[in-house]
Amino acid sequence: MAELIVYGIVLGSIISLGAIGLTLVYGIIRFANFAHGDLMSAGAYIALFITSVALPWTGLPHTTFGPFSFGWEMVIAFPVSMLIVGGVAIGLDQILYQKLRNKNSNAVIMAMSSLGASFIIRMIILILWGSDFFFYRPGVLRPAIEFPLGIKIRPDQILILFIVFLLITGLHLFLKMTKMGKAMRATADNMELAKVSGIDTEKIIIWTWCIGGALAAAGGILYGIDVQLHPAMGWNFLIPLFAATILGTIGNMYGALIGGLIIGISQQVSTAFIMPTYKPAVAFVIMILILLFRPKGLFSGGKE
Amino acid sequence: MTILTAKDIISGYTKVDILYNVNIKVEQGQIVSIIGPNGAGKSTLLKTIFGILKPRHGKVELKGEDITGLKPDKIVQKGISYVPQVDNVFPSLTIRENLEMGAFIRNDDYSGRIEDIYTLFPVLKDKSNQKASQLSGGQRQMVAMGRALMLDPGLLLLDEPSAGLAPRLVSMIFEKIIEINASGVAMIIVEQNAREALKMADHGYVLAMGKNVLDDTGEALLTSEEVGRLYLGG
Amino acid sequence: MEFAGILAYLVSLAIMAGIYAVFCLGLNIQWGYTGLFNIGIAGFFCIGAYTSAMITSPMPTGTYAHYVHQLFGLNLPFVFGLIGAASICGIVAFFIGFATLRLGDDYLAIATLGIAETFRLIFNNEQWLANGPRGLMGLPQPLAGLVDPKNYNYIYLVIVIVILILIYLLIEQAIRSPWGRVLRSIREDEISAAMSGKNVLRFKIQALVFGAMIMGVGGALYAHYTKAISPDVFTPLYGTFIIWVMLMAGGSGNNKGAILGAFLIWGMWIGTKFMTDLLPYTLKARAPYIRFLLIGILLEFILIYRPQGILGEEKKVSKLIE
Ligand SMILES: Nc1ncnc2c1ncn2[C@@H]1O[C@H](COP(=O)(O)OP(=O)(O)OP(=O)(O)O)[C@@H](O)[C@H]1O
Numbered sequence: 062m063a064e065l066i067v068y069g070i071v072l073g074s075i076i077s078l079g080a081i082g083l084t085l086v087y088g089i090i091r092f093a094n095f096a097h098g099d100l101m102s103a104g105a106y107i108a109l110f111i112t113s114v115a116l117p118w119t120g121l122p123h124t125t126f127g128p129f130s131f132g133w134e135m136v137i138a139f140p141v142s143m144l145i146v147g148g149v150a151i152g153l154d155q156i157l158y159q160k161l162r163n164k165n166s167n168a169v170i171m172a173m174s175s176l177g178a179s180f181i182i183r184m185i186i187l188i189l190w191g192s193d194f195f196f197y198r199p200g201v202l203r204p205a206i207e208f209p210l211g212i213k214i215r216p217d218q219i220l221i222l223f224i225v226f227l228l229i230t231g232l233h234l235f236l237k238m239t240k241m242g243k244a245m246r247a248t249a250d251n252m253e254l255a256k257v258s259g260i261d262t263e264k265i266i267i268w269t270w271c272i273g274g275a276l277a278a279a280g281g282i283l284y285g286i287d288v289q290l291h292p293a294m295g296w297n298f299l300i301p302l303f304a305a306t307i308l309g310t311i312g313n314m315y316g317a318l319i320g321g322l323i324i325g326i327s328q329q330v331s332t333a334f335i336m337p338t339y340k341p342a343v344a345f346v347i348m349i350l351i352l353l354f355r356p357k358g359l360f361s362g363g364k365e
Numbered sequence: 366m367t368i369l370t371a372k373d374i375i376s377g378y379t380k381v382d383i384l385y386n387v388n389i390k391v392e393q394g395q396i397v398s399i400i401g402p403n404g405a406g407k408s409t410l411l412k413t414i415f416g417i418l419k420p421r422h423g424k425v426e427l428k429g430e431d432i433t434g435l436k437p438d439k440i441v442q443k444g445i446s447y448v449p450q451v452d453n454v455f456p457s458l459t460i461r462e463n464l465e466m467g468a469f470i471r472n473d474d475y476s477g478r479i480e481d482i483y484t485l486f487p488v489l490k491d492k493s494n495q496k497a498s499q500l501s502g503g504q505r506q507m508v509a510m511g512r513a514l515m516l517d518p519g520l521l522l523l524d525e526p527s528a529g530l531a532p533r534l535v536s537m538i539f540e541k542i543i544e545i546n547a548s549g550v551a552m553i554i555v556e557q558n559a560r561e562a563l564k565m566a567d568h569g570y571v572l573a574m575g576k577n578v579l580d581d582t583g584e585a586l587l588t589s590e591e592v593g594r595l596y597l598g599g
Numbered sequence: 600m601e602f603a604g605i606l607a608y609l610v611s612l613a614i615m616a617g618i619y620a621v622f623c624l625g626l627n628i629q630w631g632y633t634g635l636f637n638i639g640i641a642g643f644f645c646i647g648a649y650t651s652a653m654i655t656s657p658m659p660t661g662t663y664a665h666y667v668h669q670l671f672g673l674n675l676p677f678v679f680g681l682i683g684a685a686s687i688c689g690i691v692a693f694f695i696g697f698a699t700l701r702l703g704d705d706y707l708a709i710a711t712l713g714i715a716e717t718f719r720l721i722f723n724n725e726q727w728l729a730n731g732p733r734g735l736m737g738l739p740q741p742l743a744g745l746v747d748p749k750n751y752n753y754i755y756l757v758i759v760i761v762i763l764i765l766i767y768l769l770i771e772q773a774i775r776s777p778w779g780r781v782l783r784s785i786r787e788d789e790i791s792a793a794m795s796g797k798n799v800l801r802f803k804i805q806a807l808v809f810g811a812m813i814m815g816v817g818g819a820l821y822a823h824y825t826k827a828i829s830p831d832v833f834t835p836l837y838g839t840f841i842i843w844v845m846l847m848a849g850g851s852g853n854n855k856g857a858i859l860g861a862f863l864i865w866g867m868w869i870g871t872k873f874m875t876d877l878l879p880y881t882l883k884a885r886a887p888y889i890r891f892l893l894i895g896i897l898l899e900f901i902l903i904y905r906p907q908g909i910l911g912e913e914k915k916v917s918k919l920i921e
């Protein structure tokens with residue numbers, strides 16, 4: 062059980078990365094981005110492309126990287142993929158959502174557009190890679206480290222927790238300390254007043270997409286490292302992402318973090334009792350319970 | 366010198382016109398008060414001047430420059446600031462952060478300006494790191510005005526600064542308004558509290574049903590029988 | 600292909616388009632007239648199909664029962680299958696609506712999406728329910744004894760078209776009634792509808808249930824056409840996404856548009872298959888993805904450049920009221 066909880070924290074931290082991006086976007090642009098899960102897939106596959114095609118093509122020799130299951134290529138692929146997906150998210154906004162915004166389309170039309178975008182991303186992945194599973198580590202499986210209570214953890218998993226911690230701390234500092242971060246929070250509070258204050262809200266929206274996309278990419282890659290890559294991985298994350306977002310009160314980044322951990326732990330612990338394939342359903346059931354009994358989430362009340 | 370003129374403004378929302386040929390004018394250093402019944406279009410006029418709404422007809426000029434149809438973030442750069450009637454603070458930001466947002470377009474060091482605001486509203490200084498959502502109505506109004514003053518505007522638009530405040534706070538806010546004006550900031554103030562608003566006004570406008578009804582010096586309006594009967598309650 | 604072959608092909612195409620048109624009509628009630636964002640159509644598709652399949656097929660017996668498990672098998676006529684499918688879908692929709700519609704548009708979307716995925720998981724994993732991933736096969740077809748099996752599709756086409764017309768007339772009737780007017784007023788301006796004393800939540804739930812029941816009928820029609828169903832049929836792509844594109848293309852808020860969209864997009868879908876057949880062999884396996892990619896891009900174009908669809912919304916309000 063203790064081991065399942067630890068695995069749940071690992072999974073939950075990955076969900077949190079996606080959920081934080083989702084909640085930031087929701088807080089500012091006020092629509093449910095159904096493409097967010099597929100941005101995670103995009104990140105994972107772009108990293109796969111970099112590690113398995115682009116860097117080997119340069120002729121540099123492949124070596125392993127510390128005690129981890131992937132090679133040094135990942136050190137480059139990880140940030141580059143985050144940047145690219147941040148750019149993809151901005152691109153989708155500029156090509157699709159911004160046009161709808163300017164036409165005063167309602168939030169549901171934008172959500173529908175993002176649903177379309179999610180299928181477009183998935184189809185591109187399917188066209189390029191097919192529907193097979195992929196791994197970053199062909200054939201390599203590093204031994205797990207034994208901890209007390211019989212908990213076995215792979216070095217990869219410790220690294221995942223560490224990276225998530227770094228990213229979230231970085232985001233926290235960005236939002237609290239920088240002018241742009243503060244303006245993002247201001248815009249989430251009240252976009253009209255932000256405009257009145259002279260804040261260029263279109264620029265804020267671009268930043269939001271970039272951060273949301275980059276975090277989603279990080280989540281997708283980390284999931285790929287922990288488990289595997291599959292074209293439907295992002296889509297399957299969608300329900301857990303929304304569950305975490307709603308659980309943690311929409312628009313609340315710290316809520317999304319906690320929500321992600323709760324969902325991740327519940328999903329892993331549930332495998333002790335029911336088939337692992339039901340993991341998405343577990344997230345769904347938690348979400349429905351929240352909607353019935355505390356629809357504003359656990360952290361409502363901070364904002365009026 | 367005339368700072369701002371709005372000429373023959375026709376404006377409103379997507380489906381309806383609210384203002385029909387409204388005219389107002391603000392001279393350097395003046396306080397201009399706009400009074401009128403609920404729904405007269407007072408807020409709509411301020412929003413149109415500030416570029417939140419685009420007029421269907423008419424012209425807004427700032428010191429002779431045509432600023433009609435410019436977006437708020439551009440208007441701010443021209444030296445006009447605006448305090449909306451409702452939702453005029455960022456609730457989850459601290460007071461200091463609220464003020465910083467007012468200075469968003471400044472790239473220089475504006476910490477001195479924040480100190481000026483704290484001198485004007487000393488209560489804010491102690492609560493500097495509290496979230497705006499935790500403040501009382503009067504304090505919020507101060508934060509909102511402070512935010513708008515961060516850019517040291519030449520013209521300040523205030524939409525019902527005294528709305529919903531206890532009488533003691535109302536007079537305090539009006540004192541502050543006079544103090545701000547004394548430092549050289551011209552103002553357009555929309556007020557329900559018509560008597561007080563006219564008392565401090567250099568010039569007053571009465572708006573009803575989206576049209577100019579009367580305009581004169583504040584004093585003249587205050588003593589006008591018609592205004593007294595219709596808008597000052599007796 | 601000789602003439603008879605082409606004709607048979609066109610008939611099968613028309614049957615599927617007709618079934619999709621039923622879904623579009625159901626979605627049109629929810630989205631076109633009421634503004635409800637249901638992205639779990641596949642869920643209603645799925646339970647409609649399974650319900651009707653189990654109502655109309657007999658319980659497996661003998662050695663067969665070792666290989667095929669199903670919760671029940673009632674061996675009742677087709678009509679009962681339709682009624683059962685519609686009822687179960689209606690009940691599920693009621694619960695979803697009850698849980699989410701008081702909260703806002705996005706919540707309904709997420710919940711319907713979740714329910715669709717969850718149903719698919721359940722049917723995949725629970726052998727006893729409906730034979731797990733292998734699904735149910737050999738489903739009965741109505742009036743199958745009348746003609747040579749080779750010509751049966753003509754009969755089924757007639758059945759689909761008759762049901763489609765009946766549903767169309769039913770919806771047109773409902774939409775022109777005071778009830779339909781309330782739905783549209785909710786979609787246009789929920790707040791003023793509520794202020795004029797309408798119980799907005801109740802009307803929304805009714806519209807969701809009504810639409811879902813029609814989707815249930817669509818699921819049943821599908822099951823008895825293909826005679827075999829399994830969970831992997833009811834994916835978000837075939838079960839939800841393409842139906843949205845059909846409705847948006849034809850014109851939401853317009854029943855004729857919904858039907859037109861279904862035939863048009865299904866025709867395009869099949870048409871692109873001929874195009875991708877020309878692709879080199881290595882790409883062929885991935886041809887369906889290319890086709891779906893095109894459909895996705897088409898949706899984005901519609902949303903940005905022609906959100907009202909081809910026909911646009913039909914004005915049902917008389918000039919006097921305006
Ligand atoms: N966003 C909006 N869309 C449509 N109509 C609006 C909108 N905001 C205000 N109105 C209408 O415009 C008219 C004028 O409103 P406005 O807020 O300018 O009045 P006001 O003079 O400021 O009144 P108050 O004293 O109540 O603040 C009112 O009839 C109001 O209902």
Ligand SMILES: [Mg+2]
Binds near residue numbers: 524
């Ligand atoms: Mg007003």
